[in-house]
Amino acid sequence: MVDENLKKTFNLIPFSLSVQSINFSVKFQNSFSSEKFGECIGKKCHLAFFGKEEICEFCPLSELEKQNSVKKEVTVNGEQKIISLSKISDAQFNEVIIDVELKEIYDELERFKKVVSSVRHDINNPLTGIIGQAQLILMTQKNLSENVVKKIQQIEEMGFKIKEINNRLIELKK
Numbered sequence: 001m002v003d004e005n006l007k008k009t010f011n012l013i014p015f016s017l018s019v020q021s022i023n024f025s026v027k028f029q030n031s032f033s034s035e036k037f038g039e040c041i042g043k044k045c046h047l048a049f050f051g052k053e054e055i056c057e058f059c060p061l062s063e064l065e066k067q068n069s070v071k072k073e074v075t076v077n078g079e080q081k082i083i084s085l086s087k088i089s090d091a092q093f094n095e096v097i098i099d100v101e102l103k104e105i106y107d108e109l110e111r112f113k114k115v116v117s118s119v120r121h122d123i124n125n126p127l128t129g130i131i132g133q134a135q136l137i138l139m140t141q142k143n144l145s146e147n148v149v150k151k152i153q154q155i156e157e158m159g160f161k162i163k164e165i166n167n168r169l170i171e172l173k174k
Helices: 004-012 031-037 045-050 061-065 103-140 146-173
Strands: 017-021 026-029 069-076 079-089 095-101
Touching (some): 017 031, 017 045, 061 079
Antiparallel strands (some): 017 026, 017 095
């Protein structure tokens, strides 16, 4: 059985993840996988996840003999999927395979990148106006009290801080 801490971690992952033995037997599946496919522990992965009696023609499991991880893009029942297999060693298993359905992650990541880009744009436009107006007031209005000047400088400083935070969102987009 998979270590309890590892199980807890795997169950936090919001996509299908399973652990198979070299002989295609499902040793563990996270809660997302259980909801999607039902209970598959002890079943052959090709039967449990794809409804096939025989080993899937696209199965990269045999390739793991030569390398520690394999990623393949496949079409299953007309649906595009990315299957990523990684071989790990575990005290309770000699070798196990972690099968992660990555296509859902990539799609979600692309949607997230679009949202980040849109939010950055939506913040930048009014922010540029706020900073510009504060600077314009400071340059053109010479009869302002010291208190008002400090408040306008604070507006400008806060605007630059927001701009800096907004620029860091670029890293999330990569």
